[in-house]
Amino acid sequence: MKPNHNQPDMNVADFAWAFEELTRLFIRLPSIEKHSFTTLSVLHTLSRKSPMRLTELTANEQVTQSAITQLVTRLERDGLVQRKPDPKDGRVVQVHLIEQGRAIIDSRRLERIARISALLEGLTPEEQQAIGLAVPALKRLAERGTESRP
Amino acid sequence: MKPNHNQPDMNVADFAWAFEELTRLFIRLPSIEKHSFTTLSVLHTLSRKSPMRLTELTANEQVTQSAITQLVTRLERDGLVQRKPDPKDGRVVQVHLIEQGRAIIDSRRLERIARISALLEGLTPEEQQAIGLAVPALKRLAERGTESRP
DNA sequence: GGAATTATATTAGTAATTAATATAAGTTTC
DNA sequence: GAAACTTATATTAATTACTAATATAATTCC
Numbered sequence: 001m002k003p004n005h006n007q008p009d010m011n012v013a014d015f016a017w018a019f020e021e022l023t024r025l026f027i028r029l030p031s032i033e034k035h036s037f038t039t040l041s042v043l044h045t046l047s048r049k050s051p052m053r054l055t056e057l058t059a060n061e062q063v064t065q066s067a068i069t070q071l072v073t074r075l076e077r078d079g080l081v082q083r084k085p086d087p088k089d090g091r092v093v094q095v096h097l098i099e100q101g102r103a104i105i106d107s108r109r110l111e112r113i114a115r116i117s118a119l120l121e122g123l124t125p126e127e128q129q130a131i132g133l134a135v136p137a138l139k140r141l142a143e144r145g146t147e148s149r150p
Numbered sequence: 151m152k153p154n155h156n157q158p159d160m161n162v163a164d165f166a167w168a169f170e171e172l173t174r175l176f177i178r179l180p181s182i183e184k185h186s187f188t189t190l191s192v193l194h195t196l197s198r199k200s201p202m203r204l205t206e207l208t209a210n211e212q213v214t215q216s217a218i219t220q221l222v223t224r225l226e227r228d229g230l231v232q233r234k235p236d237p238k239d240g241r242v243v244q245v246h247l248i249e250q251g252r253a254i255i256d257s258r259r260l261e262r263i264a265r266i267s268a269l270l271e272g273l274t275p276e277e278q279q280a281i282g283l284a285v286p287a288l289k290r291l292a293e294r295g296t297e298s299r300p
Numbered sequence: 301g302g303a304a305t306t307a308t309a310t311t312a313g314t315a316a317t318t319a320a321t322a323t324a325a326g327t328t329t330c
Numbered sequence: 331g332a333a334a335c336t337t338a339t340a341t342t343a344a345t346t347a348c349t350a351a352t353a354t355a356a357t358t359c360c
Contacts, residue, residue, distance in 0.1 A: 009280050012270065014289055016263045020293035025193070036316070043175070055338060067317055069340060074316095077169050091325045091338045095186050113166045120162065122294050127287035135164050136283030138173035142171035143273050144264075204308060217348055219309060224347095236347070241307040241356045 026112055035104070038063060042071060043080065043097065047105040050096035051084065075101065176262055185254070188213060192221060193230065193247065197255040201234065201244035225251065 035043075038061060045060050046052060054072065058065040072095055075081040080101030120128055131147035177187075185193075188211060195210050196202060204222065208215045222245055225231040230251030236242035270278055 012263055012267050014285050015281065016259070018288040018292040019169075019172065019176075019266070020194075020259070020262070021296055022169065022288075024191075025292075025295045027173070027177070027191075028185075038316080041174075041177075045168075053338080062315095064318080065319055065339075065342085070316080072342095073285050081221075089326075089338085091296075093339065103279070109166070109170070112160055112170070116166050116169070117162050119291050119294050123287060123290060127290060128286040130287040131165065131288050131291070132161050133181065134280040134288075135168065137273060137280045138168040139164055140273060140277060141269050141281070142168040145175045145269050146171055148262050188347080203307075204309095213347095214349055215308075216310085216350080220347080223309095239307085239357075243308065 026115070036073060039075065040108070042068070042075070042103075043105050045099050046081065046097035048096065052095040053086070053094055055082060056072070057095065079105065082145050176265070188217070188221060189225065190254075190258070192225070193251050193255050196231065196245065196247035197252060200247040202234070203242050203244055207245065230254065251265070 041061055042057060045057060054065065054068050057072070058068045061068065061070075072081060072083065076083055080098065080113075082096045082098050084094045084096060086094050120131070123131075191211055192207060195207060204215065204218050205250065207222070208218045210257070211218065213221075222231060226233055228250075230248065232246045232248050234244045234246060235246050273281075
């Protein structure tokens with residue numbers, strides 16, 4: 001909480017606030033198909049890395065391993081993912097994201113990009129430029145957060 | 151989807167990506183007390199405006215009015231909110247966020263600020279400055295999104 | 301004053317989640 | 331190389347969260 005180089009602390013709170021509000025806008029994007037929050041989260045996780053074993057998925061989401069087993073069972077029944085055994089380790093089940101599952105994540109991603117674009121158009125060119133210049137730093141910030149996760 | 155002034159489209163996708171990744175980092179912040187996603191969302195909504203009537207809350211969250219009635223009942227039982235009748239309109243119930251409920255949101259907010267601070271410290275001064283300069287524009291972006299919601 | 305509307309509550313059924321336990325494959329140790 | 335331990339997934343039973351449909355009651359609008 002100590003001041004951070006020459007950036008006053010106030011900025012962090014404002015940044016967090018903006019982030020919080022934007023999150024609210026996108027988290028509950030109404031989809032045509034209804035999926036629970038955890039379902040979407042698992043699909044999203046798999047969209048970043050597939051296949052993954054159940055244990056990895058369990059570690060990523062804040063639910064029990066049993067919930068993941070059942071969720072993957074439902075996802076497999078609905079044709080969004082596919083279970084495959086690991087030839088190296090007979091205990092392991094690899095969960096693969098397949099086409100129909102990936103389509104769900106992709107469409108939500110496009111929807112999100114479209115809404116951000118619409119919001120950006122309402123800003124002044126200077127504001128747009130300020131955000132544009134910050135994007136590489138924001139990417140780095142996000143990458144750091146992702147990596148630092150155990 | 152057409153190019154937007156002199157900012158190439160690529161930026162929007164990158165911005166959305168960074169945003170998406172950062173969201174993942176914070177959405178599942180493990181709390182000491184366990185509350186469902188919708189519970190936290192309702193508390194957060196109330197932290198921005200309290201009191202609110204059930205109908206308003208229903209419109210904000212993507213759940214049914216029945217779910218809100220039941221959720222508010224649980225929140226009231228747990229001492230996080232308080233129902234009060236509206237003297238002007240006998241049909242209305244005003245839901246007030248009270249101390250213990252506000253504390254939950256405040257503590258999560260502080261946790262979020264602390265984590266963002268920690269991430270920012272890993273960036274170069276130039277990157278930090280780029281984000282700092284974009285914060286006012288990000289705030290405006292978030293405000294626009296908030297207002298434009300019905 | 302009766303009809304339509306608005307705001308909340310109730311009920312009954314379904315889906316999602318957890319805690320606890322089971323099964324089975326791998327690893328280690330002596 | 332077998333007993334003890336650890337790791338990975340599955341199963342079961344109970345609980346919680348959610349929806350759809352319907353009820354109740356106050357308000358508004360001719």
